[in-house]
Amino acid sequence: MSNYHPLSEAQAIEYARSIPDLFQAGSELASREIGDGNLNLVFHITEPATGKSIILKQALPYAKVVGESWPLTLDRARIESEALQIEEALCPDLVPHVYAYESDLALTVMEDLSDHVIMRRGLIERNQYPLFAEHIGRFLAHTLFFTSDLGKNQQEKKVQLGRFINPELCKITEDLIFDDPYRDAETNSIEPHIRDAAEKIWKDHELHLEVAILRNKFLTSAQALLHGDLHTGSIFIKPDSTKVIDPEFAYYGPMGFDIGAVLANLLLNFAAQEGWSPDPESRTAYRNYLLQTVKDVWTHFERNFRALWNEHGVDRVFQTPGYQDHFMASLLQDTFGFTGAKMVRRIYGLAHVADIDKIEDAAARERAQRMALAIGTTLIRFNRQAKSIDELIELAIKESTVERGFVL
């Protein structure tokens, strides 16, 4: 990384020109830095003459979170770029195209998705995306199946695992999701009105046992190449298109972690409707949409995953009668647990979600926070008994303590 230096806008344009077959020789290019400056520089490069545009994303050698700055490996740019390219080979329509990767500069050049919106914002605006469940279900099925021992040559899988050892970013997850929320950690960011709920969780040993078991899976279960951070802020969307971005947390881990990230963020928005829906009817309607989407994501995932297994399974032993059902049952349980863990940390851990934090009415925000904690902790407690995705929907409804009119 000796040649690393953060690019200026002029340097970003110069670099963009050097990529073959992209822009016209000698044409005018414009650059705008649109990143939030916390982790990466993000240059939006446009060619006004043709309307063409691309994104240059450059990793910064540090992370800024709540004013703090700590060093962070530039190797995450390689991991992100390689993961994107693996995902693109498996689901070309569901990730941005990667034009180039420059390791010295920790720089990835990729498709511009400015015509999409970040899904979290789309959900806060209460948009519906009827194709999303099919898209993300297929993304999860293809990326998880074909990078696992079920769908990839098992010796090549081991070598690929070696390229995705990602200690620094894994540690962020290990601490912020599986440790800090379950104790009075300095990193927690707790609104005073829900401190009692956090303190209750800190004393709940039954819950802690389940979290320890989930944490162990995150540390040791090398099932598939995960995205690793698949929340609705890592998804660009518009009605006819879904694009998964930012796989810098990619590593070989338990499949249920990625599925749970998607479901958790849908359920966080479900809770957040306390503050966003203008009236009970529209609240019920949007919550119905979200719960149906939760169910559909799992259903599309499972259908695709089982079909891939039956058609493309590389392992004779894993075709043993009963094994597929055993595996899917276990994966569903993991998904319950990771969904719950992903919800809890977003309420009073270090990093919250805008769906809830941006609710201005403090009473509504508190109701949303308590509802998310109730659903999250229930899913964690229940995870090893889970038998079907319908139970997840039922538990979410039960814990939401709102009117039952929207039962699916």
Next chain:
Amino acid sequence: MSNYHPLSEAQAIEYARSIPDLFQAGSELASREIGDGNLNLVFHITEPATGKSIILKQALPYAKVVGESWPLTLDRARIESEALQIEEALCPDLVPHVYAYESDLALTVMEDLSDHVIMRRGLIERNQYPLFAEHIGRFLAHTLFFTSDLGKNQQEKKVQLGRFINPELCKITEDLIFDDPYRDAETNSIEPHIRDAAEKIWKDHELHLEVAILRNKFLTSAQALLHGDLHTGSIFIKPDSTKVIDPEFAYYGPMGFDIGAVLANLLLNFAAQEGWSPDPESRTAYRNYLLQTVKDVWTHFERNFRALWNEHGVDRVFQTPGYQDHFMASLLQDTFGFTGAKMVRRIYGLAHVADIDKIEDAAARERAQRMALAIGTTLIRFNRQAKSIDELIELAIKESTVERGFVL
């Protein structure tokens, strides 16, 4: 590996001379190649003037098994050498000292253990080793604990895992232990008189499901740096000393696989007493010794492992009340399963054990083979219900179908 060439005895002596502080300058050295030539050259280098001696072990770039020859990575010499050094740092008295490792030559120079015998031979001669259970229980506890997320910095563990990606040798295990014995594979080596027992196993779907689950753990559960091939042929022993050798199969896998390897080989010898014990009383006595050792190995392992966890646990979450018991219960179940799988493959898979194959009386050999298969398949079937090591002893006794006089 461009400078690689198999050493002659003269070159082995020359190399031995170049190691600092080992032999006297200019003194006479003698070399004898004592390997079996299948996988490695093994030179025994002695200095008659002082009585000093060492072993030079050089990996060959191929494996010879039943007349066949296939290419095999020389990187296994690095893995073996690094694993030995990690083990030595944790249990200095339980592995040979490594004097030097030369990567170009795939050569490890290590302590000579000629005053020990291979434990498999010692058991065939019906010797007893009263310190063995404590030694190997401690070896297992220390190596598995301190290379796992329980006892090692979790980010350093990930980096170490990356150094022990061992696709070729893992594949040998994946095929020969978890696949071929459960179908009519060409690699199987089946004595005609037990073909019916093998055919019964090939049709047993309940058994296959358990094997698939165990195989999945071998492929995905990166708990600790395993020895990977811890049978009684990988252990040098004498009454007051135990030395574990040959960790060329080392990789990050499920802890129960190493423990199961030890227990399986004790139980294979238990079955083999059909052919080795001169009379029923001595058979019962030696079997009692073996079963007591099986139990003691687990007991010493568990006691040491729990003590290390309580004293040296690096992870706050894993100190959660109830988690240690949950972990140990799960590990015991894995141990049952891997013990069983390790037994079955040794009866009619590619590689057998001398304990049984060298029984000359065909009827006694057959009784031993059927007994080992009965114990092995029962442990596999039972593994996910196991609750205590006593059950393993009880199942072994029940399936041995011999007189009950030797119940512990």
